[in-house]
Each structure stands twice: as C-alpha cells, then as structure tokens.
Amino acid sequence: MGNQDSATPTAATSMRLLRNQLTQPRPTNPEATRRATRVHGAPVVDLGLLDHLEETRTELIAATRRANPNAGPAPVDEGIYAWSDAATAHLQPGERQARDVVAHRQALEHALRVGDERVIRQERCPGCRCYSLMWRGTIERAVCIQARCRDEIGRASQWELKQVAHHHVTSRPQRAAN
Structure with a gap:
C-alpha cells in the first residue's frame, strides 16, 4: 500500500468523509404528524455509522496485529x-x-456509506473486466450491466465488495505492466 496506486489514501480519505458525516445534523421528518412527547432527544450522531467505523477499525487492527504483534498503539483517526x-x-x-484488499474494500464501504456510488463505476468487473458495475444497495452487491457478463442461468453477474476489491488489487501489477 506504500506505492502510488495504493488504497491507503483512498481509504483514509473515505474514512475522513465518513467521520465528517457524524458531525452533520441528522435530518428530521418535517411532515411528522402528532406523536408522543419524547422523554429523551434523538442521538446526535448516526449510531449505525459509528458502529461501522468501529467495526472497520477493529478489523484493520486485528489484521495488522496478526501480521505484526508488536505494531504499537493504533491511531483513532484515519491515520490508522x-x-x-x-x-x-x-x-x-x-x-x-x-x-x-481489506483497505480497498473498506474504502469502497466508506464511500458507499456516504452515498457515493460512483466508486463502484470506477471499478472493473471481475468477470468481463469492463467498467460496467453498478451498485445495488438492496442486495448490497455490485452488478455488471454488460449484456455478455451473465451467470449460468442468465442473470447479471453480481459481486460482493470483497470480490471487487480483490480483483482491483490483484490486477494492479497487470495494469502497471500494460
């Protein structure tokens, strides 16, 4: 990840954007009808987003410590x-x-959490190698829209983020050679 085509700046940038989302005011429902009076106010941050950041941080720390148990203390920000x-x-x-692969997958997850689905469009399909992926949030997969990229029963190919990230990282040496 230390080279120019590294996933690190993207992952760190995506994490920074995600952290900024935590400080944004959460939208309220302006069309709300009568309802019971709240005893406690709404949380000031999106708790799902906070959980996501903690899970990705924990995953990265665990993977790093498996490779190097003497890694030292991990930063709490995108410097991780x-x-x-x-x-x-x-x-x-x-x-x-x-x-x-872990860092690139996390960068994609962070960008999707912020609502930036363009990051998927910038990835090559692992099946046909075209830039033809679209994000389908309902199934949480990237779907290839290329007509010739189908599975055994004729459905559009679907890829998990870890598969897209793996293809991106493992095809990096081949892209550099070309």
Whole structure:
C-alpha cells in the first residue's frame, strides 16, 4: 500500500468523509404528524455509522496485529491506514495484497456509506473486466450491466465488495505492466 496506486489514501480519505458525516445534523421528518412527547432527544450522531467505523477499525487492527504483534498503539483517526502500512511493510507481496484488499474494500464501504456510488463505476468487473458495475444497495452487491457478463442461468453477474476489491488489487501489477 506504500506505492502510488495504493488504497491507503483512498481509504483514509473515505474514512475522513465518513467521520465528517457524524458531525452533520441528522435530518428530521418535517411532515411528522402528532406523536408522543419524547422523554429523551434523538442521538446526535448516526449510531449505525459509528458502529461501522468501529467495526472497520477493529478489523484493520486485528489484521495488522496478526501480521505484526508488536505494531504499537493504533491511531483513532484515519491515520490508522498509514499505521497499518508501516507496521506491515515487511510482509511478502502476497500478504501485502491481502492487506491492500481489506483497505480497498473498506474504502469502497466508506464511500458507499456516504452515498457515493460512483466508486463502484470506477471499478472493473471481475468477470468481463469492463467498467460496467453498478451498485445495488438492496442486495448490497455490485452488478455488471454488460449484456455478455451473465451467470449460468442468465442473470447479471453480481459481486460482493470483497470480490471487487480483490480483483482491483490483484490486477494492479497487470495494469502497471500494460
């Protein structure tokens, strides 16, 4: 993740945007009809978003500590990706790819949480290698809209974020060679 085509800046930037979402006022329902008086106010932050940030942080820390138990304390902000890079710089290329897949998947998740579905459009389909992916939030998968990219029964190919991230990271050396 230390090279120019690294997933680290994207993951850190996406995490920063997600953290900014925590400080934005949450929308209220202006068309609300009569309802019971609240005893407590609404939470000031989106608790689902807070849980998501904590889960991704925990996942990255666990993966880093598996590779380097002496990694030191992890930062609490988006610097956690740079910390992970530095702590796992000694890994073999295949292990670094696995680390990069986690960071790239998390970057995609962060961007989707903010509502930026364009990040999926910028990825190649693992099946046909075209830039033809669309995000379907209802099934939480990227779907290829290319007519020739179908599964065994004729449905559009569907990809989980970890598959899209894995394809992105593992095809990086091939893209660099071209």
